[in-house]
Amino acid sequence: MSSALANHILGVAASGEKALGVFVTSGFPTPAETLSILNAIDEGGADFIELGMPFSDPLAEGLPIQHSSKVALKAGITMKQTLETARKFTAGSKTPLVLMGYANPIVKYGLSNFFRDARSSGVQGVILPDVLPEQDSPFLLAARENGVDLINLIAPTTPEERIRFIDSISTGFVYAVSVTGVTGSDLGSKKPIQTYLKRAAEILGHNPLLVGFGIRSHADVVEMAEHTQGAIVGSALVAVIDALWEDGSLSSLDRLKGVKSFVHELKYGISHG
Amino acid sequence: MSISHDLVQKLPDGNGRFGPYGGSYVPEILVPALQELVINFTQAWGDPTFQQAYHELLETYVGRPTALTFANRLTEELGGAKIYLKREDLCHTGAHKINNTIGQILLARRMGKTRIIAETGAGQHGVATATVCAKFGMPCIVYMGAEDMERQHLNVMRMKLLGAEVRPAVSGSQTLKDATNEAIRDWVTNVRDTFYIIGSVVGPHPYPMMVRTLHEVIGNEVKSQLKQAEGRSLPDALVACVGGGSNAMGLFGPFLGDSSVQMFGVEASGEGLDGLHAATLTLGEPGVLHGAMSYLLQDAEGQISLAHSISAGLDYPGVGPEHSYLKDTGRVSYLTASDSEAIMGVKLLSSTEGIIPALETAHAIAALPSLVTQFPKDAVLVVNCSGRGDKDMGTISNYV
Ligand SMILES: Cc1ncc(COP(=O)(O)O)c(C=O)c1O
Numbered sequence: 311m312s313s314a315l316a317n318h319i320l321g322v323a324a325s326g327e328k329a330l331g332v333f334v335t336s337g338f339p340t341p342a343e344t345l346s347i348l349n350a351i352d353e354g355g356a357d358f359i360e361l362g363m364p365f366s367d368p369l370a371e372g373l374p375i376q377h378s379s380k381v382a383l384k385a386g387i388t389m390k391q392t393l394e395t396a397r398k399f400t401a402g403s404k405t406p407l408v409l410m411g412y413a414n415p416i417v418k419y420g421l422s423n424f425f426r427d428a429r430s431s432g433v434q435g436v437i438l439p440d441v442l443p444e445q446d447s448p449f450l451l452a453a454r455e456n457g458v459d460l461i462n463l464i465a466p467t468t469p470e471e472r473i474r475f476i477d478s479i480s481t482g483f484v485y486a487v488s489v490t491g492v493t494g495s496d497l498g499s500k501k502p503i504q505t506y507l508k509r510a511a512e513i514l515g516h517n518p519l520l521v522g523f524g525i526r527s528h529a530d531v532v533e534m535a536e537h538t539q540g541a542i543v544g545s546a547l548v549a550v551i552d553a554l555w556e557d558g559s560l561s562s563l564d565r566l567k568g569v570k571s572f573v574h575e576l577k578y579g580i581s582h583g
Numbered sequence: 584m585s586i587s588h589d590l591v592q593k594l595p596d597g598n599g600r601f602g603p604y605g606g607s608y609v610p611e612i613l614v615p616a617l618q619e620l621v622i623n624f625t626q627a628w629g630d631p632t633f634q635q636a637y638h639e640l641l642e643t644y645v646g647r648p649t650a651l652t653f654a655n656r657l658t659e660e661l662g663g664a665k666i667y668l669k670r671e672d673l674c675h676t677g678a679h680k681i682n683n684t685i686g687q688i689l690l691a692r693r694m695g696k697t698r699i700i701a702e703t704g705a706g707q708h709g710v711a712t713a714t715v716c717a718k719f720g721m722p723c724i725v726y727m728g729a730e731d732m733e734r735q736h737l738n739v740m741r742m743k744l745l746g747a748e749v750r751p752a753v754s755g756s757q758t759l760k761d762a763t764n765e766a767i768r769d770w771v772t773n774v775r776d777t778f779y780i781i782g783s784v785v786g787p788h789p790y791p792m793m794v795r796t797l798h799e800v801i802g803n804e805v806k807s808q809l810k811q812a813e814g815r816s817l818p819d820a821l822v823a824c825v826g827g828g829s830n831a832m833g834l835f836g837p838f839l840g841d842s843s844v845q846m847f848g849v850e851a852s853g854e855g856l857d858g859l860h861a862a863t864l865t866l867g868e869p870g871v872l873h874g875a876m877s878y879l880l881q882d883a884e885g886q887i888s889l890a891h892s893i894s895a896g897l898d899y900p901g902v903g904p905e906h907s908y909l910k911d912t913g914r915v916s917y918l919t920a921s922d923s924e925a926i927m928g929v930k931l932l933s934s935t936e937g938i939i940p941a942l943e944t945a946h947a948i949a950a951l952p953s954l955v956t957q958f959p960k961d962a963v964l965v966v967n968c969s970g971r972g973d974k975d976m977g978t979i980s981n982y983v
Contacts, residue, residue: 350971364842364885365885365886366755366871366887367755367760367761367764367872367887369609369610369764369767369771369873369874370610370763370768370769370771372768373754380755388884389874389885391883402853412871413871413884414606414870414871414872414879414885414886414887415884415886416879416885417870417871417876417884418741418868418870418881418883418884419867423913437613439610440608440609440610440871441608441876442607442608442609442611443611457730462611463610463611464611465611465612465614466612467611467612467613467614467615467775468611468614468615469615472614472615476611487610487611487612489773490771490773490774490775491611491771491772492768492771492772495772502782515876523637
């Protein structure tokens with residue numbers, strides 16, 4: 311396993327902790343604040359960060375991330391700005407950064423250009439929930455050529471042999487979608503999710519497994535990651551940011567502190583100044 | 584009954600590709616459902632029992648075959664090739680859309696699905712879906728842009744009367760594009776028991792192929808009806824409006840291999856090609872929307888642009904992937920008609936033939952004056968009269 315991201319996640323798991331991935335939308339609430347939000351997430355204790363590249367028609371997103379994408383696009387976020395923010399963040403932190411987004415803005419930017427610029431911005435992996443894993447797909451070839459991990463997803467509906475195939479062509483990690491649904495969905499009963507994750511973890515032979523969608527709290531992380539190397543939180547943080555920035559009584563320092571302490575709580579179960 | 588011929592001979596390939604277009608760009612959750620759909624549709628289409636049920640409903644419920652009408656006064660007025668109208672406006676519910684919903688609901692039942700969802704723009708596909716759900720006693724949820732619900736209030740009332748639940752899509756631009764996003768999100772969430780009836784030749788594989796196949800009854804009927812009327816089954820040209828492109832593919836599909844038949848698709852240029860429009864093939868660029876690679880209206884960042892047309896059924900920033908392929912290969916020529924030209928088309932067909940067309944259809948009519956004179960007078964053009972104008976009287980009344 312030559313992926314630095316995979317090794318990093320396995321390293322966290324080997325130390326007895328669960329790897330925590332935290333998602334935030336680039337440009338939300340404003341493009342200028344994204345870098346300091348990334349730094350606050352980092353200080354809070356995230357093991358890696360997913361930076362969302364906003365798209366006008368995000369099929370896999372629930373309301374919080376739809377809303378954050380819309381706000382970011384209205385604020386004029388561009389792919390160049392997102393990559394520039396990534397570059398600045400990775401220049402100052404060792405915490406791995408991955409990009410998450412949808413096919414069309416990448417196609418428009420140009421596949422090789424995108425993966426080349428992602429790489430030179432220090433980005434380690436890319437997650438595209440509407441691009442299906444396919445042997446020698448143009449996305450996969452462009453990612454490999456530039457040494458960027460293309461992280462694929464599995465779902466509760468994915469048959470075992472397909473999980474095996476997805477594992478075989480993914481690098482970085484395999485992203486297990488917790489429930490049939492969009493980001494921020496209710497997890498409902500956790501038992502069937504754990505059964506599915508346990509089975510998936512047994513099948514995987516090449517990559518760490520992380521679970522995401524609908525995970526809101528430290529308790530969720532602990533419970534959902536029982537059979538995985540870690541968990542990913544997105545909508546919950548985006549909703550927290552939304553609330554912090556809506557509150558006119560807070561200074562920008564207060565808001566960033568709020569982000570940091572929410573992430574710290576997710577990771578360690580205790581809040582932190 | 585000849586069956587499954589075109590599934591093997593024509594595109595898409597096994598990956599659902601029409602050249603570089605089509606494919607499946609969807610969340611992983613849907614992969615097994617789409618594979619199940621490919622297998623079930625292919626089996627059903629080759630099954631005489633399914634064929635019989637489908638054709639029986641088309642005959643006894645939809646009212647097929649629809650007439651092929653020689654438009655003698657329109658032909659005379661325009662002074663060019665002979666114009667025939669394929670009368671999809673005579674279908675039950677007033678448009679071609681029901682050919683597709685009949686086929687898909689039969690498939691849904693065959694697959695044991697218990698819940699139907701659909702997206703709609705103008706409400707025509709929503710009404711056609713609600714209609715077959717009522718006929719088969721199945722629960723039906725139709726996603727419709729909150730703004731379209733206001734613009735097309737009458738169709739909302741029809742859907743409700745038919746027993747469907749109409750859910751407003753409040754995200755994005757609150758039109759067809761967003762209703763489609765919401766329907767896909769519903770499907771992602773309820774994929775195990777839900778069948779998604781898509782309303783045009785768009786979406787991930789196998790929808791573009793399946794919806795085309797279910798509409799090809801249009802072109803197949805034209806072949807035999809023209810033989811009766813003109814003593815030859817091949818016209819010189821075919822004309823249809825293109826929103827997603829289903830009525831056009833239904834007419835064009837059976838003729839694609841007949842190289843003497845020219846084909847013209849007419850897109851909506853709205854306020855004009857330099858203003859707000861829906862001329863996706865004419866001015867768009869390839870990209871990915873709603874599960875497929877196809878021409879799109881998009882900005883420099885790859886964000887989807889808002890479309891505009893006076894006709895809600897053409898007001899969509901995407902188009903079926905097969906049309907993208909047919910454009911690139913030159914097999915079909917794509918023209919445009921503006922909002923005001925469409926109104927002219929409504930008036931022209933109403934006054935010469937006593938047929939009030941839907942605003943969508945009126946775009947195909949509007950292309951005729953300049954088109955028919957490019958052909959000799961004994962040439963034969965068939966225009967798909969995809970729907971009737973009753974639903975549009977509110978809009979049309981502002982112009983008469
Ligand atoms: C009468 C009529 N014609 C055409 C269309 C456009 O759809 P398509 O391009 O799929 O035929 C619609 C869509 O609502 C319609 O109602």
